[in-house]
Amino acid sequence: MKNFRVGSWIFLSIYTISILCLQVSPQNIPGNVTFGVIISESTDKDDAIKAVDMAIEYINTNSKILPNTTVNYLINITNVLHSFQSLQAACWQATHGIVAFIGSLSSGTTKTISSISNGLHIPQITPTATDPELSFTDTYQYLLKMSAPDDVQSLVLGDTMAHYGWSRFGIIASSSDYGRSGVRELLKIATIRQWTVNSIHYFTPSSDLTSIDLTQSLIKLKRSGTRIVVLNCLSTHARIILSQASELGLLNKDWAWLATDGVTVVGELFDSCLDVPEHLVGLVGVRPLYGSGNLQEYFQTKWANYSKTTQKATEMRLFDSILAASIGLHNLLADNNNFTIMNPVKDICQRTSEYYWSDGNSYLNYIKQIQSEGTMNKLSFDNFNNPPEPVYEIVNLLEKGWERVGTWGKGRDEGYKLIMERSPQFFKKNRKAPSDAVINLNNVTLNITTILESPFVMRKTKDEMMFSKNKNQRLKGFCIDMLEKLSENLKFKYEIQIVKDGSYGTLDPQTKKWNGLIGEVMSEEIDMAVAPLTINYERQQVVGFTKPYMDLGLKLLLSKEVEKVNIYGYLEPFEKGLWAAVVGTFIICSVITCICSRLSPYSLGYYAQLDNETEHENLTLCNSLWATYGCWMQQGTETYPKCLSARIVFGTWWFAVMVISASYTANLAAFLTVKRLDTGIQSVNDLAKQRDIEYGTVKNSAPQRFFAQQLVDPYKTMFAIMNADGTYVDTAEAGIRKVQESYGKPKNERYAFVWDSAPLEYASNIKPCNTLIIGNDFNKFGYGLALKVSTHKSDFVECIIPYNLRMNPMGGFKRGIEREQGRIDCLHSRWLINDSSFNIENRSGC
Structure with a gap:
């Protein structure tokens, strides 16, 4: 009996100790956990591996972090430019039962790995990926970032x-x-x-x-x-x-x-x-x-033992990533006795059935909630899984x-x-901060070429030349004023000349050489072309252009119809039948009024007797006609009918006169203000459909190049007709003059000129005032200054290329992408709308 009691005490003691041991060291706390590390070849692989080893050593030797668990890692080194390698590495690591992905270092491969992380519910911490799209938590649910976006x-x-x-x-x-x-x-x-x-x-x-x-x-x-x-x-x-x-x-x-x-x-x-x-x-x-975290000193000391190189942010963020994953797992194990690690599954990425880690989401939430010290700074995450307060x-x-x-x-x-x-x-x-653009043309003389085209560049008259001090002042116009302002602001000097061949610049398909303004800019003598020069792709390949100083398009210039003088034009508002009805009504009303006054006992004589007047004038037929006419002309007369019947007739006539006058006034205003073209041409489509009026543009010009490149109508048809008829002109001035000279000629001898809208608007507003603009702009483009891009002065000339020639009202040039109204608009008003000289010779108004 004694032996039985002793055995019972021994059994109870062993049972109690076993229960206590189970409470202190639960069987569900894993003895080993593995992190999957993925780094790229572009980083210093040895330093990255050393940083991972330091983090693992710190965790395994720290009794406050996972004291009963040993942390291990698997590592794969992939090419940062080949995302598929990272995808393969993530799948391979997942088959070995990892609890978190550490990596990748680039944004592209991080996105690739995230697809595996989301599917298997395995948290992913990227040390250095910074793409702002990674902050979309709905897409990258299991991704945490150690670097700010x-x-x-x-x-x-x-x-x-x-x-x-x-x-x-x-x-x-x-x-x-x-x-x-x-x-x-x-x-x-x-x-x-x-x-x-x-x-x-x-x-x-x-x-x-x-x-x-x-x-x-x-x-x-x-x-x-x-x-x-x-x-x-x-x-x-x-x-x-x-x-x-x-x-x-x-x-x-x-x-x-x-x-x-x-x-x-x-x-x-x-x-x-x-x-x-x-x-x-x-x-x-x-x-x-x-290096602002509390573990910075520890990291520096350990790093000195590992490597002679200075530690870098990438290595410190790797250390902090593994530390954050470990602290999150420690907190989870401390609160959850039912935690389980995902079992290794072979070919896990090839499974067709849904498979994921059941505790992965809980683990992710614990990592998000950590508040701990690191090497870089304090370890924590905001609502977008980014480090707060970067x-x-x-x-x-x-x-x-x-x-x-x-x-x-x-x-x-x-x-x-x-x-x-x-x-x-x-x-x-250099201790002085450089300027964001070099604008230094002091005492530099630029050779300028231009082309004559009103109102941009024109020769001065003999009277105007009397006040010119040098050959640069023999020209005037929109571009000349703009060049003067540019020279004043950028402090450079210039010598200007007219282009020798009178052409804007096209590429000869045979010689492969440019002519005109573009050819001269490409030569050794000329630095810049200041002219109404169209910016297009072909020219931009060989010369530099400023930002456009004017936006415009192509338009049509056509001579007006000859206005025939008609002395009976005032009768046109009413048709002949209506005029006859009005005159007939006028006569009938006069006769009826006269008869009523004669037959009525209450005529003018009756009222004269009442007033004891011995002399009075009866309402004769002549007086009746005069009274009716005076009413028609809305004027008064001396004699009016007195009897009731005549007054009724006269009142009816008044009402008719009111209606007739209002209708006549409205129709007359319409006839005098609306001028209709007998040509029927209102647009470029109308011009292309007819063959009576010839049309053309300047040969070897940007508009000709535009028509040549078009593969759709009406431009394709117009180019073929212009080539067949040979209707090109040598200069824009010749084209405008040809339109003006066709004024008053038969339709088959008239000419339409296709050219830039600005000079055509100018031509239509000056004498002889016999042309007008047809249709809306097509083929929108801009004018710019062309500059050489390879010259001994290139450092000076190139600084003008990005310069915005839109000027502010104070006279200085405005830099930036905004297109400010100001000085350019003043030049536009002066030269294209209302010339300040305003003399009879050049502009008396149209």
Whole structure:
């Protein structure tokens, strides 16, 4: 019995200890968990792996994080440009029972992996992906981001440019998701702030760096006139681009380049063990501020034992990503005793039936709720699964590497703002911020060519030449005034000459040479063409153009119909039958009034006797006609009928006169104000349908080129007819004169001229006033100034190309993309509508 009692006590003791052990170390806490890490070849693989090892060591040796669980990892290194490799890597890792994806580092591959993450309910944490689209939580449900999206970085770039007063810039970006998303957000900011983006150049990123050649794009960027460039790509490609830019002279003291975090964070712009190359010193960039978390000191100490290189943001974000995944799992295990890990399943991505991790959503929510310290900053996430309150730093590349010169973050007033700690050093040790466009033409003499076309360029009369001091003042017109204002504002001198062959400029299909204004601009003697020169694609391939200073289109000029003088034109409002009825009514009313007055006892004689008047005038037939006529003309007479019957007849006549007068006045006004053309031509379609009136344009001109390129009617038909009839003219002045001379001729001898609307409007408003404009504008285009793009003066001439010739009312030129009404409109009013000289010789009004 004693032995039984002892055995019972031993059994109870063992049972109690077992229950206590089960409560302290539940069997459902996993002994091992595995994270799947996916990084790209473009990063420093060794440093990335070291950062992952440091994070795993920190977690496994920290008794406060997963004390009863060992953390392991699987890693795959994929090509950042091949998303399918990342997809294969994610599927392979999922078959091994991972609990979270750490990666990828690029936005494109992150989106690819997200499809696996969403389908299997496995949380995904990306250290460096920044595409703003990743913030759409409905699409990327299981994705968490350790880096702020690109739209935040664009705000930093915008505030940096605003700090230095830059409102014009160019962009070079890769065509990847990273490159395009950063540019897209920056363009929105430029639109809101009304800045000018002079040029945007995309390139296709490639692992073969020898295929990266942006020489032509950089030349176009230089020609655009801007001196501020935003570079948005990875550092491996930026290294090649900046080297090419240096060879073309785009990295001197007049330039400033702003690099994004793809260049400033990923450390492959230069060899870290060597000094920074001289041509890169002066580069300015932005990047997330890292190293502000409480674990920064720990990371720096451990990193020094692992590597001699300086730690970078990518490695620190990898460390923080694994730390966030581990802390979230620790909190979940502490609150949930029913947690289970997804069992490894072979070929999990090939399963046709729905399969996902049941606890994946709970795990995701625990990661979102963490509030812990990291190496970069505090680990937490906002409602869009982004890090809250991002902080950026403005960095400057000097001889020893990147140095911080400013910060951007949330201030005390709840707003984000930029604080510059010191002025950066730009290229060639320049401490002064460059201008966003070089406008320096002081004491430079430009050779100008132009062409005679009223009212843009005209010769002065002999009387006007008396006040001319030099040969540049022998011309007048719209373009001459504009050139004078441009010269005054940009401080350059010029010598002007008339184009030798009198042509605007076309390409000879035989010799492959340009003639006219374009040919002279391409020569060695001429720098710029100031004329009503149409901007088109072919010309833009060989010369540079300013922004259009005038928008217009093609129109038709036709002579007016000869107006025949008709002394009986006042009778035209009524037909002959109606006139006869009116006259007949007039006579009948007069006769009836006279008869009624004669037969009625209450005539004029009756009233005269009542008034004791011995003399009185009876209402004779003549008096009746005169009274009726006076009423018709709305005038009074001496004698009116007195009897009731005559008054009724007279009143009826008054009412008829009122109706007749109102109708006549309305019809007469219409006849006098409306002039109808007997030609029936009201549009270019009407002109093309008939063959009586000839039509043409200037040969070897932009309008002729327009008709030649058209494959649809009526333009195709008109081009064939003009070629067959040979109706081209040598100059616009000859075409306008031909129209004027056809005035008064038969229809088959008249001529219609197709030309730019502005000079045609001018011609129709001056003497001899026998022409008019037909139809609406077609083939819309603009006039611009043409400039040489390859000359010993190119650095000076190219700065005019982006210059907006729309001038403000104060007389200065307006820069920017807005098309401001002002000085150009004054020139338009003076030369195209109302010439200020207003003399009888050139403009007496039409």
